[in-house]
Amino acid sequence: MMMNDLDAIVEALENNNSFLLAQHAQPDGDAVGSALALMWALETKGKKAVVYNEDPRPHYCRFLPGEDRFSTELGDLAQFDALITLDCGEFSRVGEAVDRLKDFPFVINIDHHTSNPMFGRLNLVDAGASSTCEILYRLFRRWGIEMDKWIAECIYTGIYFDTRGFQNANSTAESMKICGEMLELGIEPSKIARHLFVEKKPEQAVLMGIVVPTLKIEAGGKVAGLVATADMFKRAGAGPESLEGFVEIPNSIEGVEAAYLLREMTAKNGDALIKGSVRTSDNIDATIVAGRFGGGGHKRAAGFSTKGELEEIRRELVELLSTGLDSGN
Numbered sequence: 001m002m003m004n005d006l007d008a009i010v011e012a013l014e015n016n017n018s019f020l021l022a023q024h025a026q027p028d029g030d031a032v033g034s035a036l037a038l039m040w041a042l043e044t045k046g047k048k049a050v051v052y053n054e055d056p057r058p059h060y061c062r063f064l065p066g067e068d069r070f071s072t073e074l075g076d077l078a079q080f081d082a083l084i085t086l087d088c089g090e091f092s093r094v095g096e097a098v099d100r101l102k103d104f105p106f107v108i109n110i111d112h113h114t115s116n117p118m119f120g121r122l123n124l125v126d127a128g129a130s131s132t133c134e135i136l137y138r139l140f141r142r143w144g145i146e147m148d149k150w151i152a153e154c155i156y157t158g159i160y161f162d163t164r165g166f167q168n169a170n171s172t173a174e175s176m177k178i179c180g181e182m183l184e185l186g187i188e189p190s191k192i193a194r195h196l197f198v199e200k201k202p203e204q205a206v207l208m209g210i211v212v213p214t215l216k217i218e219a220g221g222k223v224a225g226l227v228a229t230a231d232m233f234k235r236a237g238a239g240p241e242s243l244e245g246f247v248e249i250p251n252s253i254e255g256v257e258a259a260y261l262l263r264e265m266t267a268k269n270g271d272a273l274i275k276g277s278v279r280t281s282d283n284i285d286a287t288i289v290a291g292r293f294g295g296g297g298h299k300r301a302a303g304f305s306t307k308g309e310l311e312e313i314r315r316e317l318v319e320l321l322s323t324g325l326d327s328g329n
């Protein structure tokens with residue numbers, strides 16, 4: 001799926017002055033990288049950009065230039081000419097602010113999720129792109145942005161994060177070429193790799209020790225997953241972001257074709273929720289499985305938040321994944 005208002009978006013950026021940049025709540029490396037890359041690019045053109053997210057940035061993004069420029073307040077929306085959503089598979093992913101933002105008169109939607117319903121007045125959505133940062137790179141090229149080391153660090157971070165260091169199927173010649181070009185602008189790939197994927201906080205390592213024993217391998221070795229209860233977070237003294245990347249533990253097991261991670265969490269309104277991450281091989285579409293729980297994402301990596309009891313959802317999810325693998329759906 002490809003929705004391409006590239007030239008119209010370049011024109012809109014050129015002809016307007018003040019932009020609000022929103023990404024999905026609980027931002028990841030691509031959300032933070034794309035917001036900051038676009039902020040710096042707009043500033044090189046003398047434009048004003050405010051970067052908004054209701055949630056704090058994950059600790060692994062704290063090294064990025066401009067990381068302290070995020071705001072958790074929207075302020076007066078009338079000051080903005082356009083709202084640009086980044087890495088949001090649907091409008092509601094911006095979080096609670098969607099109630100105020102959904103009537104904004106001019107929305108530009110830049111994203112790479114398969115399930116994106118094209119909610120912007122202008123849309124630049126390519127599910128074939130590794131990341132939102134890869135799409136921004138194309139936009140900057142078309143717009144004639146002179147990319148510097150700061151922009152390069154942000155772009156590289158988004159691509160490297162969403163491909164998981166080129167381990168995922170969304171790693172393409174194009175995404176690698178762009179990253180090579182970012183290296184030529186002076187970034188240090190080993191530093192970024194360490195921040196994104198290697199370094200753990202001590203409490204994350206403790207949490208790993210508690211969560212790994214919940215591993216279950218089922219469906220004849222094809223489905224594997226972990227669960228994390230609220231009590232486990234408490235025992236480890238770790239926050240909800242601490243599970244980043246943990247789904248790769250079951251996903252790394254030989255023979256496993258579908259992996260999951262479920263965790264208990266509390267929504268902002270106080271509701272108890274189960275948050276799920278799903279990783280799949282070629283043989284099963286993760287967006288269909290996550291969709292059954294009201295979520296979405298990419299074919300091989302998707303997620304959801306739902307109400308319910310942890311073990312019940314685990315059974316239901318394993319059942320769906322096993323059946324899906326059997327039917328080749």
Ligand SMILES: [Mn+2]
Pocket residue numbers: 030031087112130131132162
């Ligand atoms: Mn992304």
